[in-house]
Amino acid sequence: MARHNYPESVDFHAVGVSSDSDLNPFRIVQRQVDEAAEVLKLDPAIHELLRWPLREFHASLPVRMDDGTTRVYQGFRVQYNDARGPSKGGIRFHPDETIDDVRALAAWMTWKCALVDIPLGGGKGGIICDPRTMSQGELERLSRAYIRQIGHNIGLDRDVPAPDVNTNAQIMAWMVDEFAFMHGYNEFGVITGKPLALGGSLGREDATGRGLMLTVREAAKKLNVDLKGARMIVQGFGNVGSWAAILLQELGCKLVGVADVSGAWSNPDGIDALALQAHVKEKGVIQGFASAGKPVDKEAVLELPCEILVPAALHNQIRKDNVARIKPRILAEGANGPTTPDADPVLYQNGVYVIPDFLCNAGGVTVSYFEMVQNAYNFYWDLPTVHDRLEQKMAAAFDSVHEMAQTYKVHNRLAAYLVAIHRVAEAMRLRGWA
Numbered sequence: 001m002a003r004h005n006y007p008e009s010v011d012f013h014a015v016g017v018s019s020d021s022d023l024n025p026f027r028i029v030q031r032q033v034d035e036a037a038e039v040l041k042l043d044p045a046i047h048e049l050l051r052w053p054l055r056e057f058h059a060s061l062p063v064r065m066d067d068g069t070t071r072v073y074q075g076f077r078v079q080y081n082d083a084r085g086p087s088k089g090g091i092r093f094h095p096d097e098t099i100d101d102v103r104a105l106a107a108w109m110t111w112k113c114a115l116v117d118i119p120l121g122g123g124k125g126g127i128i129c130d131p132r133t134m135s136q137g138e139l140e141r142l143s144r145a146y147i148r149q150i151g152h153n154i155g156l157d158r159d160v161p162a163p164d165v166n167t168n169a170q171i172m173a174w175m176v177d178e179f180a181f182m183h184g185y186n187e188f189g190v191i192t193g194k195p196l197a198l199g200g201s202l203g204r205e206d207a208t209g210r211g212l213m214l215t216v217r218e219a220a221k222k223l224n225v226d227l228k229g230a231r232m233i234v235q236g237f238g239n240v241g242s243w244a245a246i247l248l249q250e251l252g253c254k255l256v257g258v259a260d261v262s263g264a265w266s267n268p269d270g271i272d273a274l275a276l277q278a279h280v281k282e283k284g285v286i287q288g289f290a291s292a293g294k295p296v297d298k299e300a301v302l303e304l305p306c307e308i309l310v311p312a313a314l315h316n317q318i319r320k321d322n323v324a325r326i327k328p329r330i331l332a333e334g335a336n337g338p339t340t341p342d343a344d345p346v347l348y349q350n351g352v353y354v355i356p357d358f359l360c361n362a363g364g365v366t367v368s369y370f371e372m373v374q375n376a377y378n379f380y381w382d383l384p385t386v387h388d389r390l391e392q393k394m395a396a397a398f399d400s401v402h403e404m405a406q407t408y409k410v411h412n413r414l415a416a417y418l419v420a421i422h423r424v425a426e427a428m429r430l431r432g433w434a
Ligand code: GLU
Pocket: 088, 089, 090, 091, 112, 160, 161, 162, 163, 164, 165, 192, 193, 336, 361, 362, 364, 365, 366, 368
């Protein structure tokens, strides 16, 4: 009998080393860095450093389960690059989590923070687990076990975690509490996305969706797209997708298609995003929502005619094999890595205006940064202040990408890479790293 109970698929030393390099997100990141390095004529050592995480932690996490047995989970924290400031990025709980996913996501956080010009580097964490099958008590013990393992390697000036896929404010609260026990004092700024009662920021919950809405608004201005009556399709109706849909609906857009793990639906008359969010909060999935319209194929929903398409689920949704059929006017990438590199040139040729992920979904980390600032001063802002400052950051980042794309005549993702990598490389050069 095995001494331990790692999930069968996990080889502790080779977790996430996927054989399909075309769809491995970390290989995708390296390809994207290579492309940007060539245009920017980066110093070879800086280029090589940007292709790899600076450091990463792998931890075994023993958790007492409700039935009295102990289960050992695997967790990771990757500090990809902290040249511009402490690493920053969420922690994901997912059964298919791999170290390469976490590396890729940590790299994207590095570019994201540079693009919105906040003084932070990039990091990401992940635990291989299936939160849907775990009780609240088990989730709490897992969250605390994670902090016990990596708690000495994070901190206000080192690395600041936050929520991501399948993690939320309650999980952040347990983590910040465990950190306080370990160190003997409260340090609220060590984790963001906390509940308001524990040093959270107003406006953090809908920040990623709001940032997405702001970038769509800017894109619509540039392209002369009228948002009143514009059809939108949203894939994934969690925090990002649901808030993006609600806020775009406030600008006049009509939600004509939705999808999540439970299925896909289309309704030309429009689906009320606010009512759907309330349904998903209660039931966990879209299925069962009366006015979602008629069921459609999950893959085909991305191909339905619309002005705005918002992939807000997981990565690799728009690929070589389906990209020719995906033709919105604006593709607003709420998820991290929804489009593979092979699909980018096709979208560009087809005139799809792509708002790349690390621009489009940067609103969350921007308000996380505001949360850190408020924690540092122990002085809290009102909601209009958060919204104003978020708007300024998102609009400036959008303009820098749009201008770069025009100047170099490249697609928006490469333009975003050029802006972000130039900024990170400059910090590395000034520090004397190469
Ligand atoms: N998980 C979010 C992201 O991917 C937010 C990260 C943060 O607030 O640090 O951008």
